[in-house]
Amino acid sequence: MTGRGAGPAPVRVEFDNGLTLLVQENRTQPAVSISVAVSAGAAADPPGGEGAAWLLSRLLDRGAGGRSAGEVADLLDLCGVSPAVGVTRHTTTVACDCLAEDVDAVLGLVCDMVRAPACSDGEVRLRRGQLVTRLRQDEDRPATRAVEAAMALLYGDAHPYGRRPRGSVDTVAAIDAGRLRDFHAAHFAPARTTVVLVGAIAAPAAEAAVARATDEWRGGGRAAEPRPAPPPPAARRRRMIPMPAKAQVDIAYGFTAVPRSDPAFHACRIMNLVLGEYGIGGRLGRSIRERQGMAYYAGSAFEASPIAGPLLVRAGVAAGNVDRAIASIDHEVDRFARDGVTAGELADAKRYLVGSLPRSLETNAGIARFLQNCEQFDLGLDYDRRVPELVRSVTAGQVAEAARRTLASDRAAIAVAGPCEAE
């Protein structure tokens, strides 16, 4: 990595069982960031078993590799470590920071969590109950309801991107320990796993430690190709979700954009930055929040994804402002598709994207996330050196073309949740 002043370039090792290790030595702190990612996420949930990947993720640190749940807890708490287990549609990631003096023990445990979770009946019952509570909380949150409804409108209820990533109370209730173990056996394999270590650890020591922790793990192949996104819809769709007891309405308004591998990816990034991120929410924030004072938040996000990922505009507004806010989003979206980006906006966006790179590589955890991203999307270990030029080479014409392909108010998927009327 070139963003750091210290440490050699990252080292990549591929083990006989197919597992990949990336190591970046950095001795600015007596700590190591550990990230273990498996190419298995909510998109792998079987029909009727939605929520399996999420529930499995809650079980990973509840007994693993022959250790009981209590023994895992003892080790984690003694080291002051709290692994964050994240599930996206395509990936399950266990990430944590620990003191360098504890790295062998913590790394071994994290690898065991991914390789051999116990999934005991009792723990599955407990964590399933917690997930049901979480699902009920989701159902009570207008922002979550709006985003989930917009994703279903964009991709369809049956597509992995259109389903609720944590499943439903009914589907989760039907997942038992046996089904979770089957899910793990089918989708968690060394050839789908990338271990990233960043911090006060040398590459040879890291390689030896990972070999010790994963040498006996065999089986499985690479992850299946993801199901493509459906073609963009021909018409505008809108769904209202009345939640009368809530104080504020959340709006999610979206389109499908391009896959991470598309040559137009960086043009789409710049388009999204100008539309809904730069400053305090880009053009959308300036209009809805700054000029009209309608919302605490208004902006957009574009998700890098192996298939055409979503570009979602979101805003939180008072119930009486819903139509005005949606009209403002329509206006900005259509204006962008019609007029593209100004020279000044393009220059600002490029400076931001290039200038923010050192910041994203400031911490061990930031470097680990960056390296996982490079591996997931096959960007190469020199991506930090190449990305400035990739960004700088984007033209106004390419951004305008991306906007014409993506943004059109008459094809938007719109979901509104909160104290609003039903359609």
Add this chain to the structure above:
Amino acid sequence: MPIPPPAAGNPLVSAWAPPDPIEAVLDNGLKVLAHEVRTAPLVSVWCWYRVGSKDEPPGFTGASHWVEHMNFKGTAGIPAGEFKERIDRFGGFWNGYTWIDQTTYVETATRDALDAMLFLEAERMDRCLYDAEACEAERTVIISELQGGENDPEQLLDVEVTATAFKAHPYRHPTIGWLGDLHAMTRDDLYGHYRRHYTPGNATLVIVGDVDAAEACRAAERRFGPIAAGTPPPPVRATEPEQTGARELEIVREGATAYLKVACHAPGVTDPDFAAMLVLDAALTGAKGLNLWSSFRGPAPQRRARLYRALVDGGHAAAVSGAFVPTAHPFLFMISLTASAGTPVGDLRERVLAELDDVRANGLSPEDTERAKRQLRTRLVLENDSITNVAHQIGFFETVAGPGVLAGLPGRIAAVNPDDVARVASLRLAPANRTVGVFRPA
């Protein structure tokens, strides 16, 4: 298990070295703290003000937070709309937050942005515009922020429990303010609050990163030196009387999940009992560390924490967390619980109070105490993993606690023993010191 035991006698043989910034005080009273950290080609600038929601009189609640919003809306030297873009152009990060004791603004960007950051903060200190139309537009933004919070039953309960726990101290009102005050606030109210509190003598400027510290102080003097000293605002005099009996409240509203909070009056950061309370919180709910900016954004290590084992592993709660934050005046230790589906919230209430009563009666085991201290030792390293975090900690403790307190905390934590924790638990977890709040779905 290949983990060595804590070093005998002192489990905080420090893995973390507290920063030792150089200090300059300008003629107008502004304190500048600059610290070199050459790990990345970045600089973080934080400008701190000793003004938070506790500095607001009745009828003007929410003024500090609203002022923070207005201070992004243009100055005599920076047109409205350009404020954030000036930092974005460097790929920088910017933000600000207001809480009970402090308001602060941050920019982290490449080192060539240092003078742009200092210019922006100097403008913010002295030359914000407070355009009447912009103030009016921000009213609905802030009310939207308040209502967004009210959409979350847990936040709603937090506000109500805090307001019930305090009778006299202004910590009782929420940082965002009460809705009626937000409707009544005028442009002149906001501008007056800004002028009273945004003076050099009421501020601390922190610069950390890939800079020469002495040169950074000189650069700060060039930008901030011309600002007039102003008059220091009067300190908050109110003190909270001792609570004389248990307090309870219940919110019944439409919702899907029941929540429970237990708030206990707790020591401020300079109180001799602060470190023991920190260890007690870590043992009950997991160690969060001391960095308000970073540590609360990730989960605490809590699988062996007392309340987690009893209530989450026991299947009665889906989640438990604790909040005990360094504050200037005595604030609260807040325990938050989400009831499991099917668990009556009354049952959860009895269970958590029984656990607290048991800790009051019997204290913690030496193992629990040592685990909590070891967790805190780790958190002190991990929560200082970036120049932004290091700069936050320097400025936060200077503003809320005063000089020297941050550097002394590892030693204070190391010195805590089980008897200290037992004494603090007996005092602080007592029924007469507690406020219990319930959110019950209708």
